[in-house]
Amino acid sequence: MSDLFARLEAENASYTAAERQIALFLLNNREMIPFETAASIAQRLDVSAVTVGRFCRMLGFKHFRELKEHLRMSAHLPWLAGQAFQDFLSDFTDSDKRRRTLEREIELLVAVYERSQHKVWSDTVALIARSxxxxxxxxxxxRGLAAMLAHNLQYVRPGVELIDSASGHFADVLLEDPGDRCLVIIDVRRYSRTSRHLAERAAEAGIPLVIITDTLCDWAPRLTTHVLAADSDGALFWQSAVPMTGLVNLLVNDIVGHGGGRDVEDRLERISALYDDFVGFVRPARTRGGEA
Incomplete structure (x- = not known):
């Protein structure tokens, strides 16, 4: 069994309908396998967990966990977690909600990093960096995500504003010259009517527009080509902020890397000096020699 995926492709025609579904899922979703369980695959494909287990045994494995271990050891998949993480997961049962929550959060975060390889990401980074x-x-x-993005960007570059929506008219956005600036709107389901209306008005005014949203937003691509998406449908009661937080962190990092260089370092040093002057820290910084 030197190549499980080659076997799945070669034997596909001989499988039953349910087995073919499982095989196709494994073949077409290889990057998701580390985060799946027999129960989660069964739920996705509307088959029983018993069917998934039987399919694994037909392939020569005791259960789905052993199949995943085979793939991890054979390096067929981009297993991002080391043995310590796998051991940690093994402490949970397949039915444990916390295990599924953790695996889903990691899956969504991995997807953000995958999308950051696309041209729309680099184009959006360039737009924000040059504005x-x-x-x-x-x-x-x-609002919290917008504040985090604004406050982090304010550390590394000038000209960043967090817009206060309390005025109700957005004159500071819509009535000023659109040149040399861009507007970033963050919104996920259920989308605020205000955010969509503001996006529409900004597009009409010719203001370069970036929309950070989830993968199900169908109106954002009609208003701008600069749409960055992260899923938010985690396994928690409330929608997950992990993938969107990861997107914001990665976006700031790439904006800094887009020609920031020494200017960013100088700015951070000057901000640190100002903070130390106005506020200070509980303990002073350690010197190179290790003395306080």
Whole structure:
């Protein structure tokens, strides 16, 4: 069994309908296998967990966990976690909700990093990096994400504004010259009517627009080509902020790397000096020699 995937492709025609579904899922979703269980695959494919287990035994494995271990050891998959993480997961049962929550959060975060390889990501990074003025706004629970993006960018570059929606008219966005600036709107389901209306008005005004949203948003691509998406349908009661937080962190990192260089370092050093002057720290910084 030197190549499990080659075997699945070669024997596919001889499988039953249910077995073929499982085989096709494994072949077409290789990057997701590390985060799946027999129960989760059964739920996705509307088959029984018994059927998934029987299919694994037909392939020569005791259960789905052994199949995953075979793939991990044969390096067919991009297993991002080391043995310590696998051992940690083994402490949970397949039915444990915390295990599924953790695996789903990792799966969604991996997807963000995969999308960051696309041209739309690099184009969006370039737009924000070259804009002399960046205005950022978020509504409902996304206000926190907007604040995080704005505050982090303010550390590394000038001209970043967190837009306050309390005025109700957005004159600071819509009535000023669109040149040399861009607007970043963050929103996920259920989308705020205000965010969509503001996006539409900004597009009409010719303001370069970035929309950070989830993968199910169908109106954002009609308004701008600069759409960055992260899934938020985790396994928790509330929608997961992990993938969107990861997106914001990665976006800031790439904006800094887009020609920031020494300018960013100088700015951070000057900000640190100002902070130390106005606020200071509980303990002073350690010197190179190790003395406080």
């Amino acid at each position: 002399k003025r960046v205005q950022i706004v978020g509504f409902q629970t996304e």
